[in-house]
Amino acid sequence: MPGIMHILHPMAHKPHTCDYCHRIIKVGEKYEKTVWADDGAVHTWRTCQQCHNLLEKYPLEDDGDGIDNYDFYDHVSNLCNERGLDNQDMDAEEMVCALLKEKK
Ligand SMILES: [Zn+2]
Numbered sequence: 001m002p003g004i005m006h007i008l009h010p011m012a013h014k015p016h017t018c019d020y021c022h023r024i025i026k027v028g029e030k031y032e033k034t035v036w037a038d039d040g041a042v043h044t045w046r047t048c049q050q051c052h053n054l055l056e057k058y059p060l061e062d063d064g065d066g067i068d069n070y071d072f073y074d075h076v077s078n079l080c081n082e083r084g085l086d087n088q089d090m091d092a093e094e095m096v097c098a099l100l101k102e103k104k
Helices: 049-057 069-082 092-101
Strands: 004-008 032-038 039-046
Touching: 039 049, 049 092, 069 092
Parallel strands: none
Antiparallel strands: 004 032, 032 039
8 A cells, every 4th residue: 555645636737637537637627636655656646527526426445456547447337337328439538427417
């Protein structure tokens, strides 16, 4: 497990890519930045607002070795399947949008 972890909520000063859905975080957009140190290396993980909202609504359990974009992709695929959403041609970003727009 990571030793030191910081979670920041900066405003993007240059475009970044969301590490979960790979959409572009535009300049001026707020995002979540997780920084941790591991064996002397510093890692950064960026989460866009949409993925953040999705994970608040549908939390993804950490299976012990952290959550990566593959776990995230499986998670949103499962959520789409459970809801009968047709995700055949959707990428992660589109699935996140579809799930967030979904009416209860
Ligand atoms: Zn995202």
